[in-house]
Amino acid sequence: MKHIAIIGNGISGVTAARHIRKLSDHKITLISAETEHFFSRTALMYVYMGHMKPEHIKPYEDHFWAKNRIDLKMGFVSNVDASNKKLLFDSGEEMHFDDLIIASGSKPNKFGWKGQDLDGVQGLYSWQDLELMEENSVNCDRAVIVGGGLIGIEMAEMFLSRGIKVTFLVREKRFWGSVLPKEEGELVSRHILSHHVDLRFETELDEIIPDENGRVKAIRTKDGEEIMCQFVGLTAGVGPNTSFLKDGSVALNRGVLVNDFLETNIPNVYSIGDCAEFHQHPTGRRNMEQVWYTGKMMGETVAQTICGNKTAYKPGVWFNSAKFFDIEYQTYGWVWAEPKENEAILYWEHTDGKKCLKLVYDMTDNSFLAANVFGIRLRHKVLDYWIKHKTKIKVVLQNLEDANFEPEFYENSFPEIKKQFQSQIP
Numbered sequence: 182m183k184h185i186a187i188i189g190n191g192i193s194g195v196t197a198a199r200h201i202r203k204l205s206d207h208k209i210t211l212i213s214a215e216t217e218h219f220f221s222r223t224a225l226m227y228v229y230m231g232h233m234k235p236e237h238i239k240p241y242e243d244h245f246w247a248k249n250r251i252d253l254k255m256g257f258v259s260n261v262d263a264s265n266k267k268l269l270f271d272s273g274e275e276m277h278f279d280d281l282i283i284a285s286g287s288k289p290n291k292f293g294w295k296g297q298d299l300d301g302v303q304g305l306y307s308w309q310d311l312e313l314m315e316e317n318s319v320n321c322d323r324a325v326i327v328g329g330g331l332i333g334i335e336m337a338e339m340f341l342s343r344g345i346k347v348t349f350l351v352r353e354k355r356f357w358g359s360v361l362p363k364e365e366g367e368l369v370s371r372h373i374l375s376h377h378v379d380l381r382f383e384t385e386l387d388e389i390i391p392d393e394n395g396r397v398k399a400i401r402t403k404d405g406e407e408i409m410c411q412f413v414g415l416t417a418g419v420g421p422n423t424s425f426l427k428d429g430s431v432a433l434n435r436g437v438l439v440n441d442f443l444e445t446n447i448p449n450v451y452s453i454g455d456c457a458e459f460h461q462h463p464t465g466r467r468n469m470e471q472v473w474y475t476g477k478m479m480g481e482t483v484a485q486t487i488c489g490n491k492t493a494y495k496p497g498v499w500f501n502s503a504k505f506f507d508i509e510y511q512t513y514g515w516v517w518a519e520p521k522e523n524e525a526i527l528y529w530e531h532t533d534g535k536k537c538l539k540l541v542y543d544m545t546d547n548s549f550l551a552a553n554v555f556g557i558r559l560r561h562k563v564l565d566y567w568i569k570h571k572t573k574i575k576v577v578l579q580n581l582e583d584a585n586f587e588p589e590f591y592e593n594s595f596p597e598i599k600k601q602f603q604s605q606i607p
Contacts, residue, residue, distance in 0.1 A: 196480025296389030514551025
């Protein structure tokens with residue numbers, strides 16, 4: 182019976198543990214310096230907003246772990262002695278393993294801004310970040326959020342729920358401009374402004390200014406403007422949490438380097454989730470995939486390999502979803518911020534400015550490539566099938582209502598969408 186040690190009890194590590202237990206009787210130890218039990222990271226904002234209690238964001242009851250013989254170890258791994266198959270903890274403890282899975286997740290990016298380590302300056306990723314945000318937002322009148330991504334929009338919604346004014350600094354010309362095309366970026370930007378957020382485009386942070394007690398009192402932009410605030414949220418993306426891999430034996434680039442089987446350069450050492458980086462992604466996507474569902478798939482995949490069924494990671498069609506205040510967002514396939522030369526675009530937007538649908542197809546063979554959708558729910562299974570099977574765009578349009586996942590009695594915009602799209606095709 183092998184001992185499987187898993188560093189990190191997020192979705193990747195927990196999924197690996199669950200599937201290893203389904204497939205084997207190996208001893209499993211989940212290690213976490215964050216929380217004793219797994220929680221839904223995407224639900225942290227709802228605890229702050231009072232919509233949920235901490236116990237509501239735990240997907241499994243506390244007895245689940247003992248019942249499934251998954252040991253929990255609270256502690257911080259300070260180093261990995263891979264050659265001797267040993268973990269070193271900051272407490273001085275040691276733990277031996279036969280197989281190791283590094284699933285240590287991410288940490289908020291910092292880019293060397295002056296004042297970035299002051300009190301009242303933080304990101305939002307971990308449970309400890311949420312607790313710190315509770316402390317830092319007491320008596321807060323205005324918060325400044327730096328970085329126009331998904332965590333930033335969550336943080337803005339959290340503050341607004343408590344009546345805290347928000348200034349949002351976005352380096353690009355539109356919100357999430359490195360990801361969203363112009364139309365979708367402008368739709369989201371209008372929606373943010375409608376919630377009375379002070380949204381500043383093409384504005385960069387220069388420094389964070391302290392008060393006499395070493396706490397943030399203002400920020401200065403690169404244009405020289407000072408904005409008074411009591412909180413600064415650093416939400417300019419996240420990076421792999423790998424600082425504990427000090428001895429250099431496990432190969433790193435930005436993240437822990439892995440092959441198609443999620444194996445590192447060290448035998449019996451694997452990496453999954455936010456901290457893993459492919460030498461070359463098996464499907465040609467970005468080499469780092471810091472998304473909930475891909476972390477889950479990596480956990481399922483590595484469990485197969487560890488239990489004797491060597492399995493390559495095959496994530497299928499790219500998918501992601503999020504929420505911009507009360508507008509839901511889904512994306513299927515790759516909708517680039519700027520379309521490729523071979524791509525044609527079909528775009529529809531509702532007159533209320535809160536719903537849109539974009540379809541992308543290949544002009545060379547008319548195959549359906551990708552979709553962005555805001556404010557309308559589509560069926561994942563249908564979109565995934567169309568993209569995977571290179572369905573012709575005219576067939577997609579003929580059957581577009583098959584993808585409708587809106588509840589009964591919701592407004593049905595699909596007849597209008599089909600009519601407009603069909604008129605756009607040469």
